[in-house]
Amino acid sequence: MDSPTVLRRRLGAELGKLRMSRGASAKDVAAALDWSASKLSRIESGSVPLQDRDAAKLLAHYGVNDPAEVKQFINLTRQSRQQGWWHAYGDALPDWFRAYIGLEADATKIVTFQCELVPGLLQTESYARQVIRAMNPTESADDIERRVALRMERQQILDRQDPPQLWAIIGEAVIRRHVGDASTMRAQLGHLADMAETRPNITIQVLPFSAGAHAAMGASFSVLSFSDLPGSVAYSEVTTSSIYTERPSEVARHQETFLRLMASSVQPEKSVSWLREVAEECQ
Known part of the structure; x- marks a missing residue:
């Protein structure tokens, strides 16, 4: 199973692709969601865990409304927040x-x-x-x-x-x-x-x-x-x-x-x- 670190990077990459497919800049998306540009940058780079509510806001902003696709993203979001085996140390x-x-x-x-x-x-x-x-x-x-x-x-x-x-x-x-x-x-x-x-x-x-x-x-x-x-x-x-x-x-x-x-x-x-x-x- 992929580690949470890699899942966050994959999730961030997919969200970055969605943004670019809409022709939106990171600065514009962050402003529309009342976020800082650095927050969106950290999400897309996979350097921070993504919360369900923030994932839902991004998907809605990008016009992703298909229930199956939304569910897939949310499941990936939750998996990316799980702790890896190394946290036990x-x-x-x-x-x-x-x-x-x-x-x-x-x-x-x-x-x-x-x-x-x-x-x-x-x-x-x-x-x-x-x-x-x-x-x-x-x-x-x-x-x-x-x-x-x-x-x-x-x-x-x-x-x-x-x-x-x-x-x-x-x-x-x-x-x-x-x-x-x-x-x-x-x-x-x-x-x-x-x-x-x-x-x-x-x-x-x-x-x-x-x-x-x-x-x-x-x-x-x-x-x-x-x-x-x-x-x-x-x-x-x-x-x-x-x-x-x-x-x-x-x-x-x-x-x-x-x-x-x-x-x-x-x-x-x-x-x-x-x-x-x-x-x-x-x-």
């Missing part, structure tokens, strides 16, 4: 990361570049625990374990019948920096190699130090694409916040950067061999 999940979890859950393709650590979807439990503990030094052991559990549950999308295509590029620093003890690092690198070798939907490349200056110096990011939604979403984060963009020109810039990183990185087959070699060096 409460404070273990920062507010700024909730939207990403919803998008990730329904993405059909994910490309990601990580210069400092293994992507969350590919982390072992032991590695994840060390990373989370280092990044949240004041949290209790129970809170750390909740964050670890959340990260492990995210990975279930890779085991479903229709898993997303995942292409991950990691900097050489990721495989050289020891996170935890030698056994933790050896297991993590072995896991990366195993996933790349046994999962046809997963590709991993390593960007070597020898590549020198590259297209994404110091900037990790991901681009998520969907089968039934227009456009893609580019995502990047810092310590306490994140940036999402769906603007075509900005998403295209991220995609072009990823293509350049692919060209600068070791080819997938050789990357797997390299991962195994470095794993053996972990003593």
